[in-house]
Amino acid sequence: MDLEASGSRSPGPHISTDLWAGFQQALDAPPHVYNDVDGVITSIRKTAESSLSPEIRAFVESMRRATDVTDFGLSFGYKDLSCHPKGSREPILSHISGSIRRGALTAIMGGSGAGKTTFVNVLMGKAECTHGEIQINGVPDKLKRYKKLVGYVPQDDIVLPDMTVYENIHHSARIRLPREWGDNDVRAHVESVINCLELAHIKDSMVGSIGKPTISGGQRKRVSIGMELAAAPMAIFLDEPTSGLDATAASSIMRTLKAIARLGISVVVIIHQPRVEIFDMIDDLILLANGQQLYEGPEANVRPFFERLGYTFPKHANLGDVVTDIITGNGRAYKQEGDISKDGLVAHWRTSRYAAASGNEGGDIAGDGDALASGTSTAVPSRAPSPPPPALETIMSARLDSLESGADGPRTHEMAKGSSGTSSTNRRTRSEVPDVRPDSPSRSRSRSRFRDRTLSIASVRESVRESVPVFFPQPVNPQRAIMLQYLKKRGASRLKQMRLCLSRALLQQSRDFPTLFFELGLAALAGSLLGLAENPKAGVLFLAPYYPPYDVLSVSMDVKSAPEMALLTAIAIGLVSSAPGVRFFSEEMLVQRREAEAGHSRLAYFVAKNVSVLPRMMLACLHFTTPLFLLSVPIIPWWVAFATNLFYFYCIYGLASCVSMVAKRESAPLLATMTSLIIGILSGGAPSLNSVKTWHLEWLWRMSPGVWLAEIYFGQLVNPLRHIYDVHLASRLVGFDLEGTGRNLGVLVAIGTIYRIIAFVGLVKAKKMRV
Template structure:
């Protein structure tokens, strides 16, 4: 029986075990290895069979052959088996099973003409060796149907190897391949044997659609083949053991999961949900940890909030009432308990100047009595820095001021702790400027003076002050401190600077802002008690006790008044026990009352011996009259330098007239800016003329000033200053710890931003997880290993890189904006502290370390919902580690942006740069294409590429037994076995970003220009 009569060439069709080569003459079946077994007469008994087909005494037996084309009735090869009954008939239907084979394997010995036990299988052909003689009903049924169809001249559909009509199979394995390898790992070969080798059939239309969609052909939830002898990949939720040669499909046991093509179940982690038949594991331990962490965070924050409120309330009612005895102090204490915001009109320390004020009687009768003054203003009772012993004793009777003065003396290790400055022919000429900004400036500032530096725009006021502070090095001339010439930078720990804007941390309280400055800048041999006492003295003298534990707030969302913010800014410098304080426009942005109050405080501080130098523009009359000396500049040169009370006389000597009841400060400002014509109708009023006139008067003024004040022996000398400088400032490690504590406190206070970041991380992780949930953890489909590559579905090399791409983009969006705020919001504060002698490295390291817990928590909130919903086959701990490292990189990248971009634009830039960094992951365009463009170095510079490569390796490498993963690696450009290199490079890139950010922090003000 042949297929040739149906138009099919038998030679082109692989094995056809269901197609009978000749019509069966009696009972016949196919055994488990597709061998054809027939009950026939023994060789030599053929006449018996032809006569009546009745046999007796073992004249018939079962013969099984693998190669049907030989004809089972024509050969004596193969395996033989005794029939169960020694006598019977051969004239029975082919499906008759009344006399099945029994016993051991036998062979026909042609010499002895008898059956003998099989001793050596190698004597048989490869097709016959595996014959079992055991009926396989499914094979036999197909064989019977096909045979009946042939006998009835019908097309033998049941013998067709492929389901598609008219399709011919393609043999996948030959005999030697099957013998050597058997069924490939990960496949189910239920119908394949040495006599029914694996075949590939053209798929049906529905199967074609499924395969092109990247899915396996299935029916009723089970994978199906396109032919009876076509292998199928082991179904998801089941595994096909290698030891069973792909003949069995076993349901995945509970506690394990089975991906498509599993040859063994994968044990689930402890804490995972893996019921019987699981296709993936859903890991719940991270979710439990996340919930516990969030609960602990909330509980901890509530405890700290109540503890802080209780501490603040108890301190306000116990400490403040004890310190302040006046009715106004009691009122401040009562209102301070529930303090939120104090209006300027209720701010008692902003009380207006007394009407009795006059230059001749500077502070009024009540002030001279000293009974109505508290804090620093008690020192206004002194006529000068060097008061009489009686005034000194009266001053020190004030407990607030006495504590401050004692701390200052202890810090300076001298009785008088101010600094005097002498400068001669100062010049500052920037390299790229055509003319000097400062030139021929000569004069002096004595200890304990309140000196105003005035001039128009571009007059050189800021440059002059920067030179005195050591922030800018003069290119010519000499500057001496306490009559000792030298570089001004070395004295930066002994001076303070209050910028025009109140550079304070809004999240911290008044006390916390001031005490941090004290702990970092005071002598390192001071105890914590001494530091705290000094800070309390500063707060008391600045009359900030009633708002001591109130947050400072920002300019946009103030908590305390503008005048109080300015006092806090001054207090941060006084906390460092400075010998001189420089202030830039201290009255800017304040109302008249608050401005007067601040200037009175500065005047009072100067009376204690601290030199106060302020840059100011058009002061009010009562403020102008407070100044001891004026330094008036124009075109970078001196117009006048000397006592304030002599300034009017000096300009009148030049022909200027001061209108009656005019503000002398405004008149002088007009004169020195070249706008003084209305005050002098005759002479030359230009700035050049004013400068020239002063140059002629300069020598006389210098000698007079020198005679007026001699340096006392008790003043801090050169040796004393050097000793004081050596002791100033906390060690680097302590500064780092203090900055770390402050940074952590800032984050605690900014809880809303923290919770928003965590919420965004959860949302991003959940949405990304939902997007990948339909894949059920299958992020890669490759080309099956040969020879089963013909059975491959549509390949999917890019789901894994795209998964990593989305992770990189999501983390960039979550961490970019918060990361940039780490430094961008504190640029001015950093510069202020660095110029005061703070360690830049200590500050930077503290800020970097302070956000590590925040990054870890953000990563936890992102990774948990992502993996809970997308269930990829990546170890959760490894995924968390690599995600944390990418957070680390994004925070570092954002830090760089914060150093070079304006604060207002930094969050947007950080988000965009993070997005670009994520896109450069090598997903699209593929890294392989980028390599052809010779641009791989650019992609490799992005941490997203290393993140994607690690994810690709973890998602693809586990399927190396099933797919040709090397082809996928070559197509995408990723490496599969560089896990630790990827992790190491992510650490290196994140660290390099921080090194660059640190350099940018040091040079940030230049980069932003």
């Protein structure tokens, strides 16, 4: 069964209608008009919002509380953006100008290497441009400041497989929402996100991995989107949100994204060769090639734009495919003669932009009111022509008429696209979006609410006429100061994040019982085998000459057994713990990077992960040390052996963390095992530390925790016999000190900690995610 398809129709637990369509219901809402004119438009907004379902209204209210502004959402304006990193021969982006409207679904398209990722990184404040100007909500500003208000959904659904849908989203919310929010507030927001994403019926299901899925691909994508919406973002960027999904799931995701945009959140997607129904849902398009624009404007205008350049669109061809072919320089099938190169398209866009800016008739485009691009004397109109927004009266009349006649009313973007009505593409979109509630009670309620309000709306029309109705995007400058102030309070403190990450890590471990069982079993087996190997010696691991004058009675000498036992112990612990140690970080590396780039504290995560593993490490050490001691009966006090082994486990886990930062997930366990074997061999047992000293390489051996473990074992096994044997002679022969157990334990802790510091540096410096 297609879970995604069934999921899109299943209601949440407290939602009465079985026709609930989540966020998509917002697509049927009347236009959302902003701009407060003596409270007049506010009443219209309230009217618009009253037709939304209670779940979506709860989400909108929650968003307002999280952002502390009434009209959440970000619009971006950019002028002449150029990025030319050092070492790169060509600029990655050059002369990009335009805008991204608040509340619009904007798609960025281009061939491989066109600069889409870099452009999105710039808009998200993750990368800086070498040149250009940027406006946020109509005000020149630094994008970095708004990072906490921006969500990013990577192409691969990077979620924790052994956590439920609710837990994945809830964790993100608790880390990123305003810190003064109580548990109930966070829970309510998460519930509203889950309901609106139609995940309520699977909220307690484990997410599962791609190899072992427990929910469908479309649902995983929704979880991934939910993790961002949980943080109440004002803009959300998605890298190929439909890739890998079947047609139904892909359309459903895009409709959801479009509805989210309608609520005010700016949605920007990177998309490749979209299917026609997906292409039709896009409001605005930004087409890139070779790091430069070749089109920016409404999706509805892209076809006429290319037709003016001589391209013909076959009757039944997929518009998305044709556009992709054209912008990658493969448009010969659609233009028999003339230039079809990407450079030609880029040059055309640039010249027509400048022609339009200078008022030249030949200009192919005209500015559309983008504040940055057209609001100043130096402005460069940067978008293809958007028909002027219709008057508010037209919109309200159309909406009221449509409600009277029972037809679906025009949507905001459709109106913004042209007073002439909806474009053909948008008509297609609407007809393909199933009207899930043709005669539903909520629809009738919404109609009657509208009728009731007709009078009051009619009475305010006159006063509204004086003002210019503003549709998306709406600069929210007056609210900017409040928003920036509020941004500082976003996100849990580092200490709280540590606590949250710790409880999550412990929960994960408690669910991974088979692995723990296997690890403890392996530790017990290794300890038993080593104990059996040492058992015939009955704990006598040292023999040396007697002191004079009894030295002539000495029968034999054995100074190697103690270092050898230490060597075998080090190797066994290395084998037992390196693979589990590497799992902790390498399996979650992508999740960690996603979280870190979303603003989670790396330090909190790292410390919590390391703390969470301590009980497991102690259990493994107990299972290793106990059989070893019972079978080999050495003369070392049990607690000293336990502490020594435990600190060596600590070192191996630390070393495994370092390996997981540099090695690929598949090769990390093998590499960690090999590394632990090497440091085990460098324990001074064979070759002896004395020989190493003669090679002047003691410093190298001393860098290995193995040598400190061996020195403790040697001292503990030999020193108690000092009244019988010449232990100093033995010490000189082997090269180990007899004293300093406490110091050596301290060194082991220090080495383990140094490994962790190196691992943390690796975590911070590790390659960033693709976007």
